[in-house]
Amino acid sequence: MSESDTAPPSNFIKHIIDGDLKAQKNEGRVHTRFPPEPNGYLHVGHAKSICLNFGIAEQYSGLCNLRFDDTNPEKESVEYVKSIKRDVEWLGYEWAGEVHYASDYFQQFYDYAVALITSGKAYVCGLTPEQAREYRGTLTEPGKNSPDRDREIEENLVLFQRMKQGEFEDGQYSLRAKVDMSSPNINMRDPVIYRIRSVIHHQTGDDWCIYPMYDYAHCISDAIEKVTHSLCTLEFEDHRPLYDWFLDTLEMESHPQQIEFARLNLNYTVTSKRKLKTIVDEGLVLGWDDPRMPTIAGLRRRGYTPASIRHFCDAIGVTKSDSVVDLGMLEFAIRDDLDSNAPRAMCVLAPLKVVITNFPDGKEEFLQASRHPKNESMGKRGIPFSRELYIDRNDFMESPPSKYFRLAPNKEVRLRNAYVIKCDEVIKGAGGVVQELRCSYDDKTLGKKPEGRKVKGVIHWVSVQHALPVEVRLYDRLFNEESPDKGDDFHSSINESSLVVVKNAMAEPSLAKSTKGSRYQFEREGYFCIDSVDSMPNRLIFNRTVSLKDSWAKEKKK
């Protein structure tokens, strides 16, 4: 497992941390946290955040907590908690100590809220949500004070306790921080910090019927956990003054520094939990782990490796500019990994029968081929050769263009790991469809160049009688448009051929031993992995992770 990892690149957050360390802030500690809300599956965007937070902890010999930001029980569930833990582990990271939950601190949040009320910095407000919106003002106009803003401290205390005891309806009252209704920053206009919700929480059951809001709970959780750098995405930039206000007002010992970075956008991809959920709910894909999904679970099932995702995250960098990364970058990361680590094999996706007329019927030869062209330590595999073979229909053309160097009438081609053959005859069936090719082989070309001529083309093949029928699922991008995320309706940009199932592909027999987790390069086709869900030992199913780069396809387009 010696990955030739070069040092991960620096970024503006590391510059800040370097400065903090130099100034001896936080006793030289670096402590981050990854704080997902368990309300959906993690996706590539989260991978960026995970790699950033855990990566920084690693690089500075610090710690990174996994903390579930579970303050909104209505949308959360343990199913998500489980999947998130698994995904973080799969990516190769280890969180500090036990898993944390914001809900672990519900009592402390409550006590701090009482302290806020006692110091006159919070009040119970009886405005309905609609009224509260009106009182909030607009982007250009200041808000108005709530009629309850100057309620007596004692009364606030009693009301807040009654809220906790479940004496009121959902939404009847809220607890609000007393900040500034005329602030140009809307987040500072007396934000709600507690709401009444008589619902069961996946961690705390029916212990509570009031739940804290993100802005209030998040900063306190960070402070309780002695986090030093609280990294979040750009949309929270406007919330930073509030983050600081709570910690300052509560005179918390620890005051983590919030730093915002740009979330990941990928073209041809949707990365919004809501839209991903729609895709799953509408059956556009087969589930959260469908290999076309940009979820960690989807990428895993598609055949992406944890290392490739980590390298991708290193490659895209961390900045504050709102950018769109090319999907090609992700594909490069997995090709790069698998090129050096995936053993090679041959698999014919669209079989076309070839009869080697000068090869004796019933004879078999067992040829040897390297599992990897540059890594002999991966060993060799045996490949049977016989009179009847399959090649791919795409590797034969009756009237080829000039630069086509595969098989054509009276032309020669190299069978990968085997002999050079020449196409002598084309046999067609009804409708003029090519049904079979009659070829002759040159028995002096095994491991040798043919004499007196050059054969440029090399194609893959498999022996008919030895072939292993397998199912191959060819996955492609889910969307045809670069920005399916723009606008509300992504349906029109769905790629109808994002999955093409090949029921009877013919694989070389050595593949029969493949097990879950096996990854291969099917030579001249792409990288494939055994499907972790549907593949059976007697009925292997391969998922195409990514195709090989194909400069012939480009040439054809010209």
Add this chain to the structure above:
RNA sequence: UGGGCCGUAGCCAAGCGGUAAGGCAGCGGGUUUUGAUCCCGUCAUGCGAAGGUUCGAAUCCUUCCGGCCCAGCCA
């Protein structure tokens, strides 16, 4: 039109007053029993624009232009 951010090549991204790193993609070439990989070369007289300061500006100042985010009792 209030507030907060962001503009460096097709995309991502270094750069922090001394004369534009790197990666992806592209293009050209070499090696090759994978049209893959690998290797070599090429790709911003230019840093959103215009002014200014300076011997010297992507870096400092001014103005303008463009983009993103914020009016949930979501996170």
